[in-house]
Amino acid sequence: xxxxxxxxxxxxxxxxxxxxxxxxxxxxxxxxxxxxxxxxxxxxxxxxxxxxxxxxxxxxxxxxxxxxxxxxxxxxxxxxxxxxxxxxxxxxxxxxxxxxxxxxxxxxxxxxxxxxxxxxxxxxxxxxxxxxxxxxxxxxxxxxxxxxxxxxxxxxxxxxxxxxxxxxxxxxxxxxxxxxxxxxxxxxxxxxxxxxxxxxxxxxxxxxxxxxxxxxxxxxxxxxxxxxxxxxxxxxxxxxxxxxxxxxxxxxxxxxxxxxxxxxxxxxxxxxxxxxxxxxx
Numbered sequence: 462x463x464x465x466x467x468x469x470x471x472x473x474x475x476x477x478x479x480x481x482x483x484x485x486x487x488x489x490x491x492x493x494x495x496x497x498x499x500x501x502x503x504x505x506x507x508x509x510x511x512x513x514x515x516x517x518x519x520x521x522x523x524x525x526x527x528x529x530x531x532x533x534x535x536x537x538x539x540x541x542x543x544x545x546x547x548x549x550x551x552x553x554x555x556x557x558x559x560x561x562x563x564x565x566x567x568x569x570x571x572x573x574x575x576x577x578x579x580x581x582x583x584x585x586x587x588x589x590x591x592x593x594x595x596x597x598x599x600x601x602x603x604x605x606x607x608x609x610x611x612x613x614x615x616x617x618x619x620x621x622x623x624x625x626x627x628x629x630x631x632x633x634x635x636x637x638x639x640x641x642x643x644x645x646x647x648x649x650x651x652x653x654x655x656x657x658x659x660x661x662x663x664x665x666x667x668x669x670x671x672x673x674x675x676x677x678x679x680x681x682x683x684x685x686x687x688x689x690x691x692x693x694x695x696x697x698x699x700x701x702x703x704x705x706x707x708x709x710x711x712x713x714x715x716x717x718x719x720x721x722x723x724x725x726x727x728x729x730x731x732x733x734x735x736x737x738x739x740x741x742x
Contacts, residue, residue: 561586561627561635568689568700569641570724570733573619576601577691577722578611579700586627586634589613594622594638603696606714610698612691612722642730649734651686651725656737666721666742672712673721673741679708686725689733692741694719715741 566582569575576591583589583605591600591613600623603613619641626636655677658664664677675690682688682703690713691698697714715721719741724733 560584562625562637564625564637564639565731566700567625567639568724568726568731568733569619570689570722570736571614572735573641573643573732574615574617575691575722575736576613576615576619577689577698578605578609578625579689579691579698581609582611582698583609583625583627585629587629588627590626590628591619592624592626593620594624595620597624606696606698608697608714610691611696612693612698614693639731642732644727644730644732644734647727648725648730648732651682651727652734652737654682655688655723655725659737659739666739668717668742669712671714671716673715674710674712675723677703677707677709679704679706682707682709682725686727688723688725691722692719693722693738717741 561584563578563582563584566580567576567578569577578589586605586609588602588604589611590602592598593600600617600619601613601615603611605611605627621641623639623641624636625639627634655664658677658681659666663681664675667674667676675688677688684703684705684707686703687700688703688709688711689698689700690711692713692715695714695716699711699713701709701711703709713721717740721739721741722736723739724736726733
């Protein structure tokens with residue numbers, strides 16, 4: 462009886478032990494494997510994500526110099542160089558302007574009935590034709606001096622936009638549009654000032670070889686003016702800005718008795734007032 466009782470206790474104790482072991486192993490082992498797998502998956506995407514971010518950052522850093530304007534700056538330099546090549550003397554030209562014509566060296570006066578192209582206004586041209594840009598009708602023609610200058614008087618008033626065509630013995634070599642700007646009241650007052658100065662001998666014309674020197678005394682003219690002189694007989698012309706001391710000295714090719722037209726323009730406007738006409742000494 463006692464032996465049976467002991468055997469029964471052993472069976473109960475064995476059952477309890479088996480029951481406890483089966484409850485622990487199925488839970489703990491899968492959890493440990495699951496945690497290891499989860500931690501591994503988390504680490505892999507994290508490293509991949511960092512690597513992708515670094516790669517993207519490196520790619521952006523590599524592209525930054527190009528995007529920040531290295532190419533644009535080079536293009537800008539090319540454009541500036543092209544402008545200088547067109548002008549030769551630093552004048553600003555539109556891309557459509559021919560290098561044979563310098564619009565910024567073309568002036569007008571006398572209510573748009575006188576047009577003067579100063580030295581280097583044209584290059585390699587023997588003559589010019591002025592046309593109405595809107596209708597293409599010819600308005601006047603002029604021979605071109607060897608300095609590239611020209612002068613022409615008209616019986617009509619020039620329109621706001623003209624086309625100048627430069628020609629040589631072989632034909633047309635280039636055209637350019639020139640927008641005319643009328644000077645304000647000041648240019649007419651300055652014209653009167655120049656006339657009075659010649660009367661008072663504070664602005665003089667003297668001969669020096671085949672040139673005529675035009676000299677205005679210091680303090681006579683305000684800064685910001687440009688004095689233009691055109692020889693109406695031989696088409697030579699020149700222009701010079703007033704010096705800081707208010708004086709000016711410029712020359713023009715002329716024979717004795719040639720008619721010289723003298724006027725002033727102001728700022729960026731190419732239009733002058735009524736010109737003073739004098740005979741070359």
